[in-house]
Amino acid sequence: MPSTGQTIADAAATLGLTADTLRYYEKDGLLLRAVPRDPSGHRRYETADLRWIELVTRLRSTGMPIRDVRRYAELVRAGEGNEHERLALLQAHREEVLRQLAEVTAHLGAIEYKIGSYEDRLLQLERSA
Amino acid sequence: MPSTGQTIADAAATLGLTADTLRYYEKDGLLLRAVPRDPSGHRRYETADLRWIELVTRLRSTGMPIRDVRRYAELVRAGEGNEHERLALLQAHREEVLRQLAEVTAHLGAIEYKIGSYEDRLLQLERSA
DNA sequence: GAAGACCCTGGAGTGCGCTCCAGGTCAAGC
DNA sequence: GCTTGACCTGGAGCGCACTCCAGGGTCTTC
Incomplete structure (x- = not known):
């Protein structure tokens, strides 16, 4: 009978994280439970674990600090x-995310304006050459 | 004759940075020139300095690493x-910014879906109470 | 039964971007 | 002439989020 669930390497690949990060999240209280182990003590990630960690990565990659993710996990x-x-x-x-999106978008506008002015300038140079 | 330009405290307030950060940017090569000094050695930020630093903050707050800002300043x-x-x-x-905006926006969608499901659940609870 | 691949733990180390001193100078106000 | 307050420098320290060992176990393959 094969052990159920994914190894830490598989889980890491699936989630786009590293094995070290997965262990770190677990140790730091970001997960809902201790990930189950196979008979030799290796972690086996089940679907529920993977789904939760997927949510964690969504919160993280939208900028939520680790401590807030932990708080949410505690709840x-x-x-x-x-x-x-x-x-x-x-x-x-x-x-907070909406605020940041608005800020980045506004700044990006100014940067794109600058890009446009470089493009114009280089076009002028080519034309006059 | 009053000294021209803003003090570091004024510049910091204008730009939404701290005096420490302004000194750090200068030391780290993010500025176009050493900020001019008054006779007693205090920095006086002129309009050109402030405008450049404003661009720096735009690059920074859209996520450009310090080292890339420095590279741009060098150019x-x-x-x-x-x-x-x-x-x-x-x-x-x-x-890179567009990639990040797309990623954050997508993740935000999933998070908002979750928010919606909590709102629905709480509404149900209230109604049945 | 030796080698290689994978995993474990606890803890140290890293890169980034500031942030915070300590100790000192200088100009203005009382 | 003394206090006060803003600024100076060089350098140490910090919070965050990982990332990387060292030293050790276990399972499979030859």
């Missing part, structure tokens, strides 16, 4: 009854 | 003749 681990707090945490993050 | 300091390289640097940054 989920605590079980039903704190849905308002979870929602508030996600909504606050959403607002 | 501009080197004077005319490297416009292609400057343009390439900015274009590469633009592509």
Whole structure:
């Protein structure tokens, strides 16, 4: 009978992370549970683990700090009854992401203007050459 | 005759940075020139300095690493003749920013979906209460 | 039963981008 | 002439998020 679930190497490849990062997330309390082990003590990631970590990577890559992800994980681990707090945490993050998107977009506009002016200048030079 | 230009405190306030950060940028080669000093050795930021630093903050807050900003500053300091390289640097940054915006936007979509499901769940609870 | 591949733990190390001193100079106000 | 406050320099320190060992176990393959 083959062990169920993915090895840490497979999970890392699936999720686009490294094995070190997966161990670090677990040690740091970002996961919902200790990842189950096979008889020799190696981690076997199950679908539920992978799905949760996928959410973690989404929160992380939208800029949520580790400590907030941990807080959210704590709330989920605590079980039903704190849905308002979870929602508030996600909504606050959403607002922050929207703020950042707006800021980056605005700055990008100014940078693209500068790119345009370089392109124009180089075009002029070519034409006059 | 009053000294011309802004003090470091004023410049920091104008730009939304700290005095420490301004000194750090200068020491690290992100500026186009050593900021001019008043007779007692204090920095006086002139309009040209402030405008350049404003560009630096735009590059920084769209995620360009310090070392790339420094590289761009070096090109501009080197004077005319490297416009292609400057343009390439900015274009590469633009592509990276667009990639990130797309990624964040996609992840945000998934997070908003989750927010929606919490809102629905809480609404159900209220209704049944 | 030796070699190689994979995994384990605890803990140290790294890169980035600031941020914060300590100790000192200088100009203005009382 | 003394305090106060803003600024100076060089350099140490910090928070974050990993990343990288050293030393050791286990499983498979030959």
